[in-house]
Amino acid sequence: MTSRLFRTKPINQILADADHPDHRLKKTLTAWDLTALGIGAIIGTGIFVLIGTAIVGDAHRPGSGPGIILSFILSGLTCAFAALCYAEFSAMIPVAGSAYTYSYATLGEFLAWITGWNLILEYGVACVAVAIGWSGYFNNLLSLAGLELPHWATHPPGGPDGGIANIPAAIIVLLVTIILVIGIKESARATSYIVCLKLAVILFFIAVGTPAVNPENWTPFMPQGFAGVGAAAAIIFFAYIGFDAISTAAEETQNPQRDLPISIIASLSICTVLYIAVAAVLTGLIPYTKIDIHAPVADALRLVGFKWGAAIVSIGAVAGITSVLVVMMLGQVRVFFAMSRDRLLGPWLSAVHPRFRTPHHATIVTGGAVAVLAALIPIGDAADMTNIGTLFAFVLVCLGVMILRYTKPDQPRPFRLPFMPLVPILGMLACLGLMAFLPGLTWIRFGVWTVIGVLVYAGYGLKHSKLATQSSQY
Structure with missing residues (x-):
């Protein structure tokens, strides 16, 4: 049983499976496309919404105040360590699946499943939360224009202010789903335009x-x-999630060995500099106690007399959050695709559209589920749940790149992270440190989700795994 749980998938087999005609994805992305995808995912909900909660605090955590600048530096350094590990892995194993695939090659099938299961948590919960956040900013823009949607159409059921469904949240998810089914190049092109707008x-x-x-x-x-500062760093970590989604598009990249490391490091570096600058300006404009937790950046301009500026920022927030949703859904779909191709999930999810060469079944399932949840569920603590799943995956990626460096030293590595093993060790310690600052309730939910994942693996993946089928033939 132990050998079955910790069987690894050879890198050559991973690459061969990715190049199989039935599962081959269309290669269209360049380094600029990938960098735009990364920035598109990183800059959005975190800087436009969650920065307010991080600064002011809430019932579950103390606020950082102007120390949010240090929080961004701490989270940025943590992501930098993980990003270097991702860069080495993605250049060496340029296939869809991201941390799930890397874990499969180094830590074994069971830990790969746990990693993939938590990536589903990361991207899935993030997509729902981002869609709801988009709806809030969209409704705010309508109000500025003198328009108002009915209350029942913009709020989920339940609670004193409950409605029927958050229809704008569901609609934006369905529109993004259509874009992703049509093609990754079209998604990347749209994201590139949005990235330019929100950077401006x-x-x-x-x-x-x-x-x-x-x-x-x-x-x-x-x-x-x-x-x-530590509690703020743990929640504002959400603002950096996205660079890892670049690696999920590896199979659709024209020159992945060169472009993946460049885009991962470039997108993270650009966003870190911008975040620190925004944090410094935001906390310098008004006392931190007056910062609004719902629309902190736009509201700060309004309070100092720049109402027109607040409207411009709100437009940028809508655009920014849209691009986050595109990349988060893209990441979710590619993880489903990779796990299905390994038969840890049903093979139907790895079907590729004959014309568009995209995983259309996985895309439609993801879009449908996210649309329903975004319309009907008010998501509380979504950022914390996303963060704990992501940080756990980062820990395993850092561990995996270290193991593979010593177990397969002769494996071609187009990009080699420096200062081995110091960088991955610091990455693991930093991720575990941020996880320690997350609320206890988040840990309980994380544990429940993991137990459900173990049961799903025991009931389906363990028996139907492609590795299990191959080993039984010999």
Whole structure:
């Protein structure tokens, strides 16, 4: 039984499966496309929404105050360690599946399943939360234009303010689903345009807000001490999720060995610099206690007299969150696709459209599920659940790249991360440290989700795995 649980999938077989005609995806993406996808996923809900909760705090965690600048640096360093590990893996194993595939090659089938199961949690919950956030900003823009949708059509059922369904959230998910079915190149092209728009909006906020900064607002810098900075880093980590989604598009990249490392590191570096600048300007504009937790960036401009600027930022937020949804759904679908191709999930999910060469079944299933949940469920603590699943996957990626460096030293590596084994060790410690700052309830939910995943694997994946079928033939 132990040998079955920890059987690894040879890298040569992983690459051969990816090149099988029945499962081959269309290769159209360039380094710019991938970098745009990464920035498109990274810049969005985190910087436009969650930064407010991170600064002010809530019932589950203390706020960082102006120390949010340090929180972004901590989260950015954590992601940098993981990003270097992803870069080496993605250049060496340029196939869909991301951390799931890397774990399968190094840690064995069971841990690969657990990794994939938690990537489903990461992308799935993130898609729902992002769609609901998009709906909120969209409704706000309609209000600024003097339009108002009925309450029942913009709120899910339940609670004192309950409606019937969050229809805008469901509609945007279905539109993104159609785009992803038609083709990854079309998705990347649309994301590229949106990335340019929201980068312009963020630079606009920095340019307009900097002259209005009052340095006295940065005092006290850490009102809750390091506990506040650490707790903020744990939730604001959501703002960095996205660079890992680049690796899920590896099979659709023209030159993955060169372009994947470039795009992963470039997108993370660009976003980190912008985040620190936005955090400094935001906390300098108004006292941190007055920052709005729902639309912090736009509301800060409104409070200092730039109402027109607030409208521009709101438009950028809608665009930014749209691109996040595109890339998060793309990542979710590619993980489903890879797990199905290995027969850990039903083979129907790895079907490729004969014309568009996209995994249309997995895309439609993902889009349908996310649309229903976004319409009917108010998502609380969604960022925490997304973060814990992502951080767990990062820990295994850091561990896996270290193991593979020593077990297969002669394997071709177009990109080699520096300072082995220091970088992956620091990456694991940093990820575990951020996980420790997440609320206890998040850990309980994470445990329940993992147990469900173990049961699904025991009931289906263990018996139907392609590796199990192949071994039984000999």
